[in-house]
Amino acid sequence: MNLLTFLAQNAGEIVTRLFQHLQLTLLSIVIAAAIGVPLGVLISYRRGMKKPVMGVANVVQAIPSIALLGFLIPLLGIGEKPAIFMVVVYSLLPIIKNTVTGLSGINAETLEAAKGIGMTRIQVLTKVKLPLALPVIMAGVRISAVTSVGLVTLTAFVGANGLGYLIYSGIRTLNEFQILAGAIPACLLALLMDLLFSLVEKLVTPACFKQS
Amino acid sequence: MIRFEGITKRYDQQTVVSDISFEIEKGELVVIIGPSGCGKTTLLKIVNRLIRPTGGRVYINGADTAAQDEIELRRNMGYVIQQTGLFPHMTVRENIEIIPRLKRVNRADIEARSAELMRMVGLDPEQFLDRYPSQLSGGQQQRVGVARAFACDPEVILMDEPFSALDPLTRVQLQDELADLQARVRKTIVFVTHDMDEAVKIADRICLIHEGGIVQYDTVEDVMKHPANEFVADFIGRNRIWSSPAFIRARDIMIQNPVCASADTTVMRCIERMRTRKVDSLLITGENMHMLGIVSAKEVQTCADRSVPVSRVMRRQFEKVSPDENIVEVLQIVNRGGLSAVPVLDEAGDVVGLITRSSLLMTLSRPYLDEMEAATS
Ligand SMILES: Nc1ncnc2c1ncn2[C@@H]1O[C@H](COP(=O)(O)OP(=O)(O)OP(=O)(O)O)[C@@H](O)[C@H]1O
Ligand SMILES: [Mg+2]
Numbered sequence: 001m002n003l004l005t006f007l008a009q010n011a012g013e014i015v016t017r018l019f020q021h022l023q024l025t026l027l028s029i030v031i032a033a034a035i036g037v038p039l040g041v042l043i044s045y046r047r048g049m050k051k052p053v054m055g056v057a058n059v060v061q062a063i064p065s066i067a068l069l070g071f072l073i074p075l076l077g078i079g080e081k082p083a084i085f086m087v088v089v090y091s092l093l094p095i096i097k098n099t100v101t102g103l104s105g106i107n108a109e110t111l112e113a114a115k116g117i118g119m120t121r122i123q124v125l126t127k128v129k130l131p132l133a134l135p136v137i138m139a140g141v142r143i144s145a146v147t148s149v150g151l152v153t154l155t156a157f158v159g160a161n162g163l164g165y166l167i168y169s170g171i172r173t174l175n176e177f178q179i180l181a182g183a184i185p186a187c188l189l190a191l192l193m194d195l196l197f198s199l200v201e202k203l204v205t206p207a208c209f210k211q212s
Numbered sequence: 213m214i215r216f217e218g219i220t221k222r223y224d225q226q227t228v229v230s231d232i233s234f235e236i237e238k239g240e241l242v243v244i245i246g247p248s249g250c251g252k253t254t255l256l257k258i259v260n261r262l263i264r265p266t267g268g269r270v271y272i273n274g275a276d277t278a279a280q281d282e283i284e285l286r287r288n289m290g291y292v293i294q295q296t297g298l299f300p301h302m303t304v305r306e307n308i309e310i311i312p313r314l315k316r317v318n319r320a321d322i323e324a325r326s327a328e329l330m331r332m333v334g335l336d337p338e339q340f341l342d343r344y345p346s347q348l349s350g351g352q353q354q355r356v357g358v359a360r361a362f363a364c365d366p367e368v369i370l371m372d373e374p375f376s377a378l379d380p381l382t383r384v385q386l387q388d389e390l391a392d393l394q395a396r397v398r399k400t401i402v403f404v405t406h407d408m409d410e411a412v413k414i415a416d417r418i419c420l421i422h423e424g425g426i427v428q429y430d431t432v433e434d435v436m437k438h439p440a441n442e443f444v445a446d447f448i449g450r451n452r453i454w455s456s457p458a459f460i461r462a463r464d465i466m467i468q469n470p471v472c473a474s475a476d477t478t479v480m481r482c483i484e485r486m487r488t489r490k491v492d493s494l495l496i497t498g499e500n501m502h503m504l505g506i507v508s509a510k511e512v513q514t515c516a517d518r519s520v521p522v523s524r525v526m527r528r529q530f531e532k533v534s535p536d537e538n539i540v541e542v543l544q545i546v547n548r549g550g551l552s553a554v555p556v557l558d559e560a561g562d563v564v565g566l567i568t569r570s571s572l573l574m575t576l577s578r579p580y581l582d583e584m585e586a587a588t589s
Contacts, residue, residue: 113297116262116370117311117360118287127310131301206301 006177014166018185021162024155025148025193028084032091032148033141039092040099040137041125050100057093065090065151069158083155090151091144098140102133135205142197149190153182163189213238213400214259214368219268221254221424228254230424231268236417238367239398243411246421247447252404255421256370259402260286272368287311290361290369290399294377295353298345298360304330305341308360315364329359334389351382358390362397371403375410387413408448412436412456420444433459454579462542463535465575466556466565472497475504475523479515482507482522493553496526501563503555506530532557535564539575542567 007014043050060068065086072082106129114124130137156164166182169175214236221229229251236242244252257263259270261282270277277285291297298307305326312322330337333355345353354374361369375383391414394401405411411418411432418435420428428440436453439445453459472495473482482494486509494512496505505526512518515525531549533542535556546554546569556565 107296109293109296110299112262113291113293114299116257116260116286116291116293116297118283118285118289119310119314120283123314128299128301132299 001177003177003180007181010178010181014163014181014185017161017163017166017182018189021149021152021164021186021189024080024083024087024152024160024162025145025189028087028148028152029091029141029145031084032088032095032144035088036092036095036140037099037137040096041103041130043096043100044103053096054100057096060089061093065154066157069155073158078159080155080160082158083152083160086155087148087151091148094140094143094147095137096140098143099133099137102136102140103129105136106132131206135201138197138201138204142194142201145193145197146190149186149193153186213240213273214402215271215274216255217269217271219255219258219270220266221251221258221263222266228424229258229265232421232424232426233268234419234426234429236400236402238400240416241394241399241401241403241414242417242419243403243405243415244419244421245405245408245411248406250421251424252406252421253372256372256402256404259368259370260289260291287315287364288366288368290364290366290371292354292357292361292369292371292374294373295345295350295357297357298353300345303342303344304348304356307345307356308341308363310360312363325363329362332362332393333359335359349382350378351386354378354386355389358393362399367400369399369401371401373405374403376405376407383410384413390414408452409455412452420447422447437464457540458538460539460575461535462533462537462539462556462567463565465539465542465571466535466567467571468565470495470555470563470566472501472563473522474498475526476521478519479512479522479525480518482512483509483518486512494522495555495563495566496522497563503532503557503561503563504528506555508552530555533567534558539572543572546572 039053043053068086068089069082072085076082076085111124111128114128119127152162153164153167156162156168163182163186167179170178170182216235217233219229219232220227232255244255246252254263258265259277261277302310308326308329309322312325326341327337330341335352335355340348340352345356348356357374375386378386387410394414403414415432417429417431419426420435422443428435428444435444436448436459439448471485471489471491473485475496475498486492486494492509494507495503496507498504504523505528507522507526511525512522531545531551532555533545535558542554553566553568555563556567558564
C-alpha cells in the first residue's frame with residue numbers, strides 16, 4: 001500500500017478532521033481578536049496599562065504550549081475547551097502588539113485635526129484611528145492565524161478533534177501514512193490561512209495606501 | 213467677536229502664554245505672529261479648547277467658551293492645519309463632508325455644498341471630489357483643508373500655519389486666494405504664522421507675540437510704521453515697508469510745511485520768497501490754508517507786471533493727491549503730468565503738505581542708502 005491509496009481510503013476521515021481543524025482555528029482567532037483588539041485599544045489610551053498587560057502576555061507566551069495544556073486539564077477538563085483556551089492565549093500577544101503599534105503609528109497631527117474639527121473620542125477611534133490602524137492589526141491577526149493552525153494540531157493531546165488526532169495516533173501506532181495524512185493537510189491549511197488573511201489584509205487597507 | 217481675557221498657560225514651571233488679553237472684531241482676519249516657540253499655536257488651540265488654559269477666559273460673541281460643549285464649539289469653528297490635517301483614508305469628499313454628516317445634515321444639501329466649496333477654493337468638483345489626499349498636490353490638499361473648514365459655514369475659522377509646508381510659489385498663490393476669499397465672505401479668521409510676508413499679505417490686524425506676551429496688536433500698516441519697540445522693528449525687518457508700497461502713503465513722504473503765499477501777495481514778493489526759500493513753485497492759499505492755485509518760478513518770472521497780486525497769474529487747475537494715497541498712485545500722477553511737485557490736500561481742499569520730485573527721490577532711495585549704511589557699519 002502506498003501513501004496515495006491510504007489517503008484515498010481515508011479521505012472521508014481526513015476531510016472531516018480538516019474541517020474540525022479549520023473550525024477550531026477560526027473560532028480561536030475570532031475569540032482572540034475579540035479580546036485582543038479591544039485590549040490593545042484600551043492600552044493605547046491608558047499608557048500605564050501597557051507594561052502590565054504586555055508583561056503578562058509575554059510571560060504566557062513563554063510557557064511551553066504542552067505545559068500550558070497540562071495546567072489546563074485540571075481546570076477545564078479535556079476536549080475542546082482547554083484547546084480553544086490555549087490557542088486563544090497564544091494568539092493574543094501578536095494581536096495586542098499589532099493593535100498597539102498600529103494605533104500609536106498614526107500621525108499625531110491627523111488625530112489633533114480630527115479632534116479639532118469636532119469629532120468625539122469614539123468617532124476619532126472608529127472613523128480615524130481604527131481604519132488607519134486596521135492593516136497593521138490585520139497583520140497581527142494573520143500571524144496568529146498561521147501559528148494557530150500549528151497549535152490546534154497539538155491540542156489532540158487533550159482530546160480535541162482536528163488533524164492532530166491523525167498525527168498523534170499515527171505516532172502511537174507507528175503508522176507513517178497516518179502521520180502524513182495529518183501533517184500534510186495541516187501544512188497546506190497553514191499556507192491557505194496565510195493566503196486567506198493576506199487577502200483580508202489587502203481588503204481592509206485604505207485605498208490611499210494601496211498604490212505604493 | 214473673540215475676546216481673550218487674561219489667558220495664561222503654564223506647563224510645569226514654564227509659562228508659555230502669560231496674561232494675554234485682546235479682542236478680535238467680527239469679520240476680521242487677525243494674524244498671530246512671532247518667533248518659533250513663542251506660544252502662537254498654544255493660543256490658537258485655547259480658542260477651540262484643544263488646550264485648556266491655566267488661567268483666563270475666551271469669549272465668543274460674549275459667551276464663555278469654557279461653559280460650552282466642546283464638540284459643539286469645535287463643529288461651529290473651522291480648523292485648518294498643515295497637509296497632515298486631512299484624513300488619508302478618506303476621499304476629498306469624505307474629508308469635506310465628515311462633520312456635516314456627523315451633524316446629520318440632509319444628504320442632498322451636503323452634496324450640493326461640497327461641490328460649491330470645491331469651486332470656492334478653485335478645485336473642479338468632478339475631477340477631485342473622489343480622489344484621496346495622497347493623489348493631490350500639496351497646494352490642492354491645502355485647498356481641500358480650507359474647503360473643509362468652511363463646510364459648516366462657521367463664523368470663526370482657525371488656521372495654524374496652513375501654508376508653511378508649501379513651495380514659495382504655491383504659498384503666495386494660496387495667500388492671494390485666501391485674501392480674495394476673505395474679502396468676499398468676511399469670516400472671523402485667526403491665522404497663525406511666523407512669516408511676516410504672509411501676514412502683510414492677508415492680515416487686517418497683526419498680533420505680535422514674543423515670549424508668551426503680546427508686544428503689539430495693530431493694523432498691518434501701524435505695525436510697520438510705528439513698531440512698538442526694537443524687537444518688533446527687528447522682527448518685521450526695518451525695510452519691510454518697501455516690499456509693500458501700498459502702505460507708504462502721501463502723508464508719510466510729504467514735506468509738511470510747504471512754502472505758501474496768500475492770493476493777494478504781489479508777484480514781486482513771490483519771486484523773492486521762492487529765491488530765499490530755494491523752491492521752484494509756490495502754493496497759493498486762501499483762509500485756513502485752503503488751496504487756491506499754484507505758480508512755478510518760470511510763470512512768475514515771465515510775468516510782465518510784477519506788482520499785480522499772484523492770484524492773477526496762478527494756475528487754478530492743478531493735480532493734487534490726498535494724504536492717504538499711496539506712493540504708487542503719487543508716482544503715477546507725478547509722471548503723468550510731468551510735474552515737479554504735487555500738493556497734498558485734505559478732503560476740504562486745504563493744504564497739508566507737498567510732494568516734490570526731490571522728496572520722492574529721497575524716499576525711494578532710502579532703502580538702498582539704509583542697506584549700504586548697514587553694510588559699511
Ligand atoms: N505639551 C507641552 N508640554 C510642555 N511644553 C510645551 C507643550 N506644548 C508646547 N510647549 C512649549 O510651549 C512653547 C510654545 O509652544 P507653541 O507650540 O505654542 O509655539 P509656536 O509659537 O506655535 O511655535 P512654532 O512657530 O514653532 O509652531 C514652546 O516652548 C513649547 O516647547
Ligand atoms: Mg505652532
